[in-house]
Amino acid sequence: MEKKITDVYAAADIGGTSVKLGLFSEKTELLKKWEIRTDRSQGGKNILPSLCSSLISTAGSLHIKGLGIGVPGAVNERSEVHGCVNLGWGYTDLRAEVKRLMPDTERLAFANDATAAALGELYFGAGKGYDSVCLMTLGTGVGGGFALRGRVINGAHGAAGEIGHIKINPFETVKCSCGGRGCLEQYASAEGLVRLAQNILALKEKGRQSRHRETLHIERLFNTDIPSDASPLEGMQSFSSRDICGLAKEGDPLCGCIMQLWGRCMGLAMSSIACSVDPRVFILGGGMSAAGELLTDCIAPYFREYAYPDCADTGILLADLGNDAGIYGCAALVSEGTI
Amino acid sequence: MEKKITDVYAAADIGGTSVKLGLFSEKTELLKKWEIRTDRSQGGKNILPSLCSSLISTAGSLHIKGLGIGVPGAVNERSEVHGCVNLGWGYTDLRAEVKRLMPDTERLAFANDATAAALGELYFGAGKGYDSVCLMTLGTGVGGGFALRGRVINGAHGAAGEIGHIKINPFETVKCSCGGRGCLEQYASAEGLVRLAQNILALKEKGRQSRHRETLHIERLFNTDIPSDASPLEGMQSFSSRDICGLAKEGDPLCGCIMQLWGRCMGLAMSSIACSVDPRVFILGGGMSAAGELLTDCIAPYFREYAYPDCADTGILLADLGNDAGIYGCAALVSEGTI
Numbered sequence: 001m002e003k004k005i006t007d008v009y010a011a012a013d014i015g016g017t018s019v020k021l022g023l024f025s026e027k028t029e030l031l032k033k034w035e036i037r038t039d040r041s042q043g044g045k046n047i048l049p050s051l052c053s054s055l056i057s058t059a060g061s062l063h064i065k066g067l068g069i070g071v072p073g074a075v076n077e078r079s080e081v082h083g084c085v086n087l088g089w090g091y092t093d094l095r096a097e098v099k100r101l102m103p104d105t106e107r108l109a110f111a112n113d114a115t116a117a118a119l120g121e122l123y124f125g126a127g128k129g130y131d132s133v134c135l136m137t138l139g140t141g142v143g144g145g146f147a148l149r150g151r152v153i154n155g156a157h158g159a160a161g162e163i164g165h166i167k168i169n170p171f172e173t174v175k176c177s178c179g180g181r182g183c184l185e186q187y188a189s190a191e192g193l194v195r196l197a198q199n200i201l202a203l204k205e206k207g208r209q210s211r212h213r214e215t216l217h218i219e220r221l222f223n224t225d226i227p228s229d230a231s232p233l234e235g236m237q238s239f240s241s242r243d244i245c246g247l248a249k250e251g252d253p254l255c256g257c258i259m260q261l262w263g264r265c266m267g268l269a270m271s272s273i274a275c276s277v278d279p280r281v282f283i284l285g286g287g288m289s290a291a292g293e294l295l296t297d298c299i300a301p302y303f304r305e306y307a308y309p310d311c312a313d314t315g316i317l318l319a320d321l322g323n324d325a326g327i328y329g330c331a332a333l334v335s336e337g338t339i
Numbered sequence: 340m341e342k343k344i345t346d347v348y349a350a351a352d353i354g355g356t357s358v359k360l361g362l363f364s365e366k367t368e369l370l371k372k373w374e375i376r377t378d379r380s381q382g383g384k385n386i387l388p389s390l391c392s393s394l395i396s397t398a399g400s401l402h403i404k405g406l407g408i409g410v411p412g413a414v415n416e417r418s419e420v421h422g423c424v425n426l427g428w429g430y431t432d433l434r435a436e437v438k439r440l441m442p443d444t445e446r447l448a449f450a451n452d453a454t455a456a457a458l459g460e461l462y463f464g465a466g467k468g469y470d471s472v473c474l475m476t477l478g479t480g481v482g483g484g485f486a487l488r489g490r491v492i493n494g495a496h497g498a499a500g501e502i503g504h505i506k507i508n509p510f511e512t513v514k515c516s517c518g519g520r521g522c523l524e525q526y527a528s529a530e531g532l533v534r535l536a537q538n539i540l541a542l543k544e545k546g547r548q549s550r551h552r553e554t555l556h557i558e559r560l561f562n563t564d565i566p567s568d569a570s571p572l573e574g575m576q577s578f579s580s581r582d583i584c585g586l587a588k589e590g591d592p593l594c595g596c597i598m599q600l601w602g603r604c605m606g607l608a609m610s611s612i613a614c615s616v617d618p619r620v621f622i623l624g625g626g627m628s629a630a631g632e633l634l635t636d637c638i639a640p641y642f643r644e645y646a647y648p649d650c651a652d653t654g655i656l657l658a659d660l661g662n663d664a665g666i667y668g669c670a671a672l673v674s675e676g677t678i
Contacts, residue, residue: 074649082649109586132495146616153487155617156471159649162614167645170507170561178647222509269508271519272611275504277485278494286537306506310413310498310518 008062009249009335010105012068013326014038016086018052022327023059028335029126032058033327044088052101066107066334069094070116070326074158078305079110087114092256109333113326115161117285117319118145119152120329125320126283134279135319136163136270137286138295141177142185142192149276153335164189166269169218187218187265190241190288195337196265197244200226201234203253224261227253245291259298266295267302274311285319292318347401348674349394349444352409352452353377354663355425355612358390359668364399367463367674371397372501372666383427391440405446405673408433409455409665413497418449443535448672450493452665454500456624456658457484458491459668465622465660473618474658475502475609476625477634480516481524481531489618503528505608508557526604529627530582535604536583536597539565543593561629563600566592584630598637606641613642613650622660631657 008031013020015038021034037055039046055064071094073084079095094110102108111119118127118135127133131150137143141165146153153160164185165178172182186192199219204226231254232247247255270282284295286334296316303314321328347370352359354377361372363427375393378385389426394403410433412423418434433449439446450458457466457474466472470489474610476482481503485492492499503524504517511521525531538558543565571586609621623634635655643651660667 012348148487148492148616149488149490151488153616155650156469156619156653157617157649159614159647160617162647162649165614165647166611167507168509170607171510180645180647198393247355269611272505272608273615274613275501277487277492277616278499278501280494280495299452306519308498308501308504308519310501311494314495 006063007065008300009060009331010059010064010067011069011088011327011330012051012055012067013116013330014047014051014087015072015113016040020048020323021051021054021058022324022331023055023062024331024335026065026335028328028331030324030328033324034058035274036286038087040088043090044084047087048094048097049067052098055098056102064102064105067098067102067105067115068109068330068333069098070111070113070171070330072113074162075110075112075154076158077154077156079108080231081239084185093155107334111152111329111333112143112145112161114143115152115154116329116333117143117325118147118161118283118329120321120325120327121283121285121319121333122147122150123332124328125325126317127281130280130315132277132279133281133283134273134277135161135162135283135285136333138189138284139286140190143286146277146279148279163269166272168223168265172218184265184269188262188269193241193244193258193262193288194239196261197233197239197255199256200224200258200261204234218265219261222264224257227257229253231255241288242291245288245294249291249294259294263295263298263300264302266299267306270299270303270316271306271308271311274314275308279314281315281317283317283319285325289319345402346404347398348670349398349403349406350408350666350669351390351394352455352669353386353390353426354411354452355379358386359662359666360394360397361663361670362394362401362492363670363674365404365674366621367667367670369663369667371662373397377426379427383423384430384667386423386426387433387436388440389579391437394654395441403441403444405448406441406444407448407450407669407672408438409450409452409669411452413501414449414451414493415497416493416495418447420658441475444562446673450672451482451484451497451500453482453489454484455668455672456664457486457500457622457668458671459660459666460622460624460658461486461489461663462561462671463667464664465656466620469619471616471618472620472622473502473609473612473616474500474569474622474624475605476626477528477623477627479529482625485550485616485618487618502608502612505611507604511557523604523608527601527608528550532580532597532601532627533578536578536594537574537602539593539597539600543573557604558600559601561603563596566596568592569593580627581630584627584633588633598633602634602637602639605638605642606645609638609642609655610645610647610650612646617650618653619635620654620656622656622658624664626656
C-alpha cells in the first residue's frame with residue numbers, strides 16, 4: 001500500500017500571460033500541474049491572491065507545507081520586488097503578502113523566474129548530477145540563472161543571472177532595453193537574432209548606406225563573410241527567429257551565416273562566464289531552445305575558441321524540462337533545506 | 340587566565356618567490372606569520388616538504404588540526420594541480436602528498452591563491468560583513484576569486500576567478516597569454532596598463548604609423564581624447580604601472596587620460612560580473628592596489644555607466660589585508676565548516 005500523501009509542496013511560476021502552478025510530493029515528484037491566467041489589471045494586485053486560492057482549492061485536504069514562487073523580475077534578499085513591468089507591479093513585499101494569504105504554509109521562498117528555472121534544470125532536468133550550472137534562457141530577451149556548488153545564486157540585488165546584459169561589444173551605438181550598449185541580449189535574443197539578420201541583409205545589399213550599417217558594428221567588425229546565394233529570407237516582408245533557425249536547418253547559406261554570428265556572440269559571453277564562475281555545464285532553455293542542436297552546434301566552436309583553456313570542455317546542453325523548469329525550481333526552493 | 344592553545348590551524352600561501360606561512364587559533368586569530376623561500380629547483384619537488392616541516396617545527400608542541408594551502412594556479416575538485424608553471428610543477432596530487440607529509444593533520448584544503456585571498460578578504464578583511472564578494476587581484480596579471488553566499492567558488496575546473504580573461508574587446512588582434520584575444524588582463528594588469536600607455540603615446544605622435552596603432556584598437560575605438568599637454572611620461576625610456584599611477588595622482592593630464600581608459604576597461608568587465616553573479620562588493624587587491632583610491636575613482640563612473648541598473652550601487656573597495664589575505668583565506672578554508 002502506498003504511503004498516504006498529506007504534506008505537499010506548491011510551486012507558482014508567474015509569467016506575463018499565465019501563472020504555471022504545481023503540487024509536488026515531499027520527494028519533489030510532480031503530482032499535478034495546471035495554469036491560470038495572469039490578471040495584470042489594477043497593477044497586478046489580483047495575481048498573488050488568485051494563485052494562492054487556486055493552490056489552496058486544488059490541494060483540498062492536503063497541507064501545503066511550502067510554497068516557492070518565481071517572478072519575472074529581480075527579487076532581493078528580503079523577498080521584495082522593486083517593480084515588475086511585466087506584471088504591472090510596483091514595490092511588492094512578496095513574503096508579507098503571501099504570508100497573509102497562506103498563513104498555514106510554513107516555508108515560503110521567492111526567486112527570479114530564470115533563477116528558479118536554472119534550479120529546476122539543475123536538480124531535475126539537464127543539470128541533474130552536476131553541481132554547478134549556468135542556465136541561459138533565450139526568448140524575447142536573454143535571461144538566466146546560476147546554481148553553484150548546488151545552491152542557487154540570487155545575487156546581492158537579485159540580479160544574478162541577468163546574463164543578457166554581459167557586454168560583448170563595447171563599441172555598440174544602439175541602446176539596449178537596460179540603458180546599456182553592446183549587451184548579449186542585443187544580438188542573441190529572439191529579437192536580437194532578427195536584428196542581426198536585418199543587418200546582414202542590409203550589408204548584403206552592397207553600397208547601400210543602411211541605417212543598420214551605421215548603427216550596428218558587430219557584423220562588420222567580425223568581418224562576417226556574407227554568402228552571395230539568394231536566400232528565402234530576402235523575399236520575406238518580416239521574419240522571426242524561428243524562420244531564421246528553420247532556414248538555417250534547411251541549409252540556407254545566408255541563415256547559416258547569421259546563426260554563425262549568433263553563435264559567436266553567445267560563445268563570447270559564455271567564455272566570460274566560464275572564466276568567472278566556471279560552471280560544469282551551460283544549459284540553453286527558453287523559447288528559442290526549440291531550435292535544438294542547431295544552437296549548440298553554432299555556439300560550440302566559438303565557445304571553444306574564446307574560452308579560457310581550462311574551461312574549453314564545459315558542457316553545452318539543451319534544457320530538458322521545457323516550460324516545467326520553473327515550477328520544478330520553485331518546488332526545489334522550498335523542499336530542499338540547503339538551497 | 341587565558342585558555343591554553345593546543346590546537347591550531349596552519350596556512351601556506353605559495354608564491355613564485357616565497358611561501359607565506361601562518362598559524363592561527365581555533366577562532367582564526369593570527370598567532371604567528373613568517374615566510375620561507377620558494378625552492379623551484381628540481382621541478383619544485385621540495386616546496387611542499389619544506390613548508391610542511393617549517394610549519395611542524397614552528398608549531399612545536401601545538402597540534403596542527405587543519406592546513407589550508409593556496410597555489411598560484413588552478414586546483415581542481417579533487418585537489419589536483421595539472422601543472423603550475425610558476426612553481427615548476429607538473430601534475431601534482433596535493434592532497435595525497437600533504438597527507439603523507441602531515442599524517443596527523445585532520446583537515447586539508449587547497450585552493451587557487453587568488454581564490455584563497457578572496458576568502459581571506461571576505462571573512463577577515465574588506466569584505467567582512469558581506470556575504471558575496473568578487474576579489475580582483477591586479478598584478479602582473481589579473482586574477483581574482485569569488486565568495487558567494489559565504490562560500491568560496493572554485494569552479495568545475497578550478498578556473499573560477501580567472502576574471503583576467505573576461506573578454507572586453509572581441510576585436511583585439513594581439514594575443515593574450517591564455518591564447519585568447521581581448522582579455523581584461525591585456526589592458527588592466529600592470530603590464531596591460533603599460534601597454535595602454537605605450538599605445539596612447541604612439542597615438543599622440545600623430546601621423547606616425549606605429550605598431551601599436553595597427554594592433555590594438557581599444558584606444559581608438561573608444562575615441563579616447565588625448566590631452567596635448569607635454570607629459571613626463573614622454574621623456575622616460577621605460578616606465579611602470581607605478582609611474583603611470585604616480586603621475587596621474589600628481590595631476591599629469593596624459594596619465595590621467597590613460598587611467599580613465601584603464602578604468603573604462605575595468606568597469607566594462609565588472610559590469611559583466613555584476614549581471615552574472617551580482618556580488619555585493621568588488622575588492623581590489625594585488626600589487627597595483629597600492630595606488631589606492633585613484634583606482635576606485637577611475638573605475639566607479641564607468642562601472643556605474645555600464646552596470647545593469649539594479650547593480651549600479653555595488654561597492655568598489657580596496658583590499659585590507661594586503662599580503663596576508665592569502666594566509667587568512669587558507670586558514671578559513673580549514674577552520675570554517677561550511678566553506
